[in-house]
Amino acid sequence: MNQSPNLNSFRGGPDEDGRFGIYGGRFVAETLMPLILELQEKWDEAKDDPEFQKELASLGAHYIGRPSPLYFAERLTEHLGGAKIYFKREELNHTGSHKINNCIGQILLAKRMGKTRIIAETGAGQHGVASATVAARFGLPCVVYMGATDVERQAPNVFRMKLLGAEVKPVTAGHGTLKDAMNEALRDWVTNVEDTYYLIGTAAGPHPYPEMVRDFQAVIGREAREQILEAEGRLPDVVIAAVGGGSNAIGIFHPFLDDKDVRIVGVEAGGKGLDGEEHCASITAGSPGVLHGNRTYLLQDGDGQIKEGHSISAGLDYPGIGPEHSWLNDVGRAEYVPIMDHEALEAFQLLTRIEGIIPALEPAHALAEVIKRAPKMGKDEIILMNLSGRGDKDIFTVGKILGMEL
Amino acid sequence: MTARMDRRFADLAAEGRPALVTYFMGGDPDYASSLAIMKALPKAGSDVIELGMPFSDPMADGPAIQLAGQRALRAGQTLAKTLQMARDFRLEDADTPIVLMGYYNPIYIYGVERFLNDALEAGIDGLIVVDLPPEMDDELCVPAVARGINFIRLATPTTDAKRLPRVLENTSGFVYYVSMNGITGSALPDPSLIGAAVLRIKEHTTLPVCVGFGVKTAEHARAIGASADGVVVGSAIVNQIASSLTANGTVTEATVAGVEALVRSLASGVRSAKLAAAE
Numbered sequence A: 001m002n003q004s005p006n007l008n009s010f011r012g013g014p015d016e017d018g019r020f021g022i023y024g025g026r027f028v029a030e031t032l033m034p035l036i037l038e039l040q041e042k043w044d045e046a047k048d049d050p051e052f053q054k055e056l057a058s059l060g061a062h063y064i065g066r067p068s069p070l071y072f073a074e075r076l077t078e079h080l081g082g083a084k085i086y087f088k089r090e091e092l093n094h095t096g097s098h099k100i101n102n103c104i105g106q107i108l109l110a111k112r113m114g115k116t117r118i119i120a121e122t123g124a125g126q127h128g129v130a131s132a133t134v135a136a137r138f139g140l141p142c143v144v145y146m147g148a149t150d151v152e153r154q155a156p157n158v159f160r161m162k163l164l165g166a167e168v169k170p171v172t173a174g175h176g177t178l179k180d181a182m183n184e185a186l187r188d189w190v191t192n193v194e195d196t197y198y199l200i201g202t203a204a205g206p207h208p209y210p211e212m213v214r215d216f217q218a219v220i221g222r223e224a225r226e227q228i229l230e231a232e233g234r235l236p237d238v239v240i241a242a243v244g245g246g247s248n249a250i251g252i253f254h255p256f257l258d259d260k261d262v263r264i265v266g267v268e269a270g271g272k273g274l275d276g277e278e279h280c281a282s283i284t285a286g287s288p289g290v291l292h293g294n295r296t297y298l299l300q301d302g303d304g305q306i307k308e309g310h311s312i313s314a315g316l317d318y319p320g321i322g323p324e325h326s327w328l329n330d331v332g333r334a335e336y337v338p339i340m341d342h343e344a345l346e347a348f349q350l351l352t353r354i355e356g357i358i359p360a361l362e363p364a365h366a367l368a369e370v371i372k373r374a375p376k377m378g379k380d381e382i383i384l385m386n387l388s389g390r391g392d393k394d395i396f397t398v399g400k401i402l403g404m405e406l
Numbered sequence B: 001m002t003a004r005m006d007r008r009f010a011d012l013a014a015e016g017r018p019a020l021v022t023y024f025m026g027g028d029p030d031y032a033s034s035l036a037i038m039k040a041l042p043k044a045g046s047d048v049i050e051l052g053m054p055f056s057d058p059m060a061d062g063p064a065i066q067l068a069g070q071r072a073l074r075a076g077q078t079l080a081k082t083l084q085m086a087r088d089f090r091l092e093d094a095d096t097p098i099v100l101m102g103y104y105n106p107i108y109i110y111g112v113e114r115f116l117n118d119a120l121e122a123g124i125d126g127l128i129v130v131d132l133p134p135e136m137d138d139e140l141c142v143p144a145v146a147r148g149i150n151f152i153r154l155a156t157p158t159t160d161a162k163r164l165p166r167v168l169e170n171t172s173g174f175v176y177y178v179s180m181n182g183i184t185g186s187a188l189p190d191p192s193l194i195g196a197a198v199l200r201i202k203e204h205t206t207l208p209v210c211v212g213f214g215v216k217t218a219e220h221a222r223a224i225g226a227s228a229d230g231v232v233v234g235s236a237i238v239n240q241i242a243s244s245l246t247a248n249g250t251v252t253e254a255t256v257a258g259v260e261a262l263v264r265s266l267a268s269g270v271r272s273a274k275l276a277a278a279e
């Protein structure tokens, strides 16, 4: 993992202590330290092992369905009357989102480490489903921690996880959302260090998770970069993705970070507005702090107590963000903007009607930003958006808001 | 201020018995009652006080301490108030070492320099910050030790021989051996295993080794105390407080009295451990 300290590159991080600038690090209890160091050692071995990479690629192709298509959204482009809009179709992956890319990678690592039990946290349930899926595929028992609030609003995914043989443990601590599920998963891990592998679902947590999850998700950006070069003969002007913990975003961003003419835009959950408490915009409305093993932007009060976020989308409802995004923000390589619940909801409906694609509420946030930007851009300009997941899981939430009986 | 901690352990060594280290959550269930509990601890036989700093996301704690933290935060406890509690306590007790225990973020937000200044001035002797392993020593440990505040580290069953020297490197005051992998409030493991683990740590350090996680009764305290320099009791005290409260979490007559009785009993446990150790 010898990152060359190339000062001209935005892709060299983290350093050997897991830092992206002041962000990242390893802020964990002593019980977990030996595990995290072992994980790092095994990950460093695996990523340079052609056998590991071969297995990863093979499962990617035949189990996940990679490469995912790059799709020119012709009617949406016409409708908005500006930049050409391309979607990276991660929603077509097995299990319906980008989450599976990371899960396949990490379960291969878990097997390599001889771990016999998988735990995971989940918000929207997409990562829980992806974890339960790979656990079934590799014959390992799986426990998924999920906030009680999320268990309720993502009922179809809870059922999926159970069908796949996972045990779903509702977490009632705090507000019963993603951060509480993560606390509970960490508690499980410190208790069952010997046999358990913690399959973190986003590019956050202690080093090496942010780097490792990014590397598993960077397949999105690598493919998209090739595909757009093939389709258009040039790179996009803007790359846009929704940011919860930040894994689908860093996955598509990373391969473009050194293409200095490509603007990088992360979309945070603006919830009901940034003036109040009901949002989840860690960078736009938070400040740096330490939670879940890393230093990063957080929603917190003046005493350093972490606040509960709010978003219409359970997958964005996390009061932190992966450390690499915090760094990209501070050095000015990427910009982060909020999108409100109602804007995401409108985008969700527009895409469904105009392109026949029901997006998840998370990428609907990215789409709402596309809808704002595209009309102001020239017809010869290109936007690439990560369509990170499909919306089947969200139809009940949306139906309820739109006043439809399902 | 290191002196106060060293003196306390030296005195206890001379007495030939282990220390009783008691943990409670600052501000649980409210500031005044919590201060009264703190004042009662040494009178009931506690030798070292661990003052918990509440945090919204206590990742290494079980339900008892999670709930205590939530009660304290609901009652308006902040890091500034926890420091004030130590200051108030020091007005009448200049000898009992106080260790602040909690998570890093509230300290980071308070500001490390400002925190160390205020902690020294409040009469704090040591810090236990759960989510700052040796790899993160530059954050708080190194500046704290430079200012004469002990940085007490947790060693656990996963801390192997290779890692132990690293863990002990900047540790001072005492070593807190967490006798099992897990969260606070878990069951007590086999005392004979603990004795072996304490000896293993003592091969690498001359610091006192205190053992915690799972100690609930005088009998536990005696059994563990026979093979350690101190016994740490946390969840049992916090549970005692919780069980004394009204349904909506307010203090009752039984709150301080209950803690006093429990600590008195635990204190008799460590005092009888002296005999066990001498056998």
Ligand SMILES: Cc1ncc(COP(=O)(O)O)c(C=O)c1O
Pocket: A097, A098, A123, A124, A125, A126, A127, A201, A202, A203, A242, A243, A244, A245, A246, A247, A248, A249, A314, A315, A316, A360, A362, A363, A388, A389, A390
């Ligand atoms: C479809 C989809 N997109 C995005 C996210 C947000 O996570 P991340 O920021 O890690 O990509 C989620 C989380 O559940 C999701 O399900």
